[in-house]
Amino acid sequence: DTAVSQTPKYLVTQMGNDKSIKCEQNLGHDTMYWYKQDSKKFLKIMFSYNNKELIINETVPNRFSPKSPDKAHLNLHINSLELGDSAVYFCASSQNRGDGKLFFGSGTQLSVL
């Protein structure tokens, strides 16, 4: 059983389209995250949710909208995709212990053409 699973693994789409990435964790964790890893391998925090509530929203265009229907799921919807959105997006989860131990999904490689 995969602890943190995200779908799809690959996403190729045209500029201007709207797409969603889904994430689910079966670890019973309270907190979920979305990270973006660009071509230079920088991994940047985008959002953090704790028990379905948004607690961190870094400087991310409002075309990106996270949605958490329950604490096991955190989906990422992206409107009006741009070339610069091409990256690998990682979902992660953690128990809210503040020890920094995150469990990551295997990533979604988004290519905007």
Place this chain on the structure above:
Amino acid sequence: SQQGEEDPQALSIQEGENATMNCSYKTSINNLQWYRQNSGRGLVHLILIRSNEREKHSGRLRVTLDTSKKSSSLLITASRAADTASYFCAPVFGAPLVFGKGTRLSVIA
């Protein structure tokens, strides 16, 4: 900046050799984490060292922490080809983890 900065950016060694990666950070921390990322995969947690610890071992991994110098090191002994990956440090101080560019380790068989 809040992330750790790993050095060197890239490291290539022969199988069986030891690999040492360094991390520097700027804030006071509660603890520090090391993660590994294999190509095309997500990060995997390797080891945590608390701010009151100076050294920690886990199998072939040895982590040191010097809070006075705001630095940490990760030593992988007797490296294997399967250790080829990127390694990231993450200082923990109560906010979501912020990562640097990592050290790309290549272990040549």
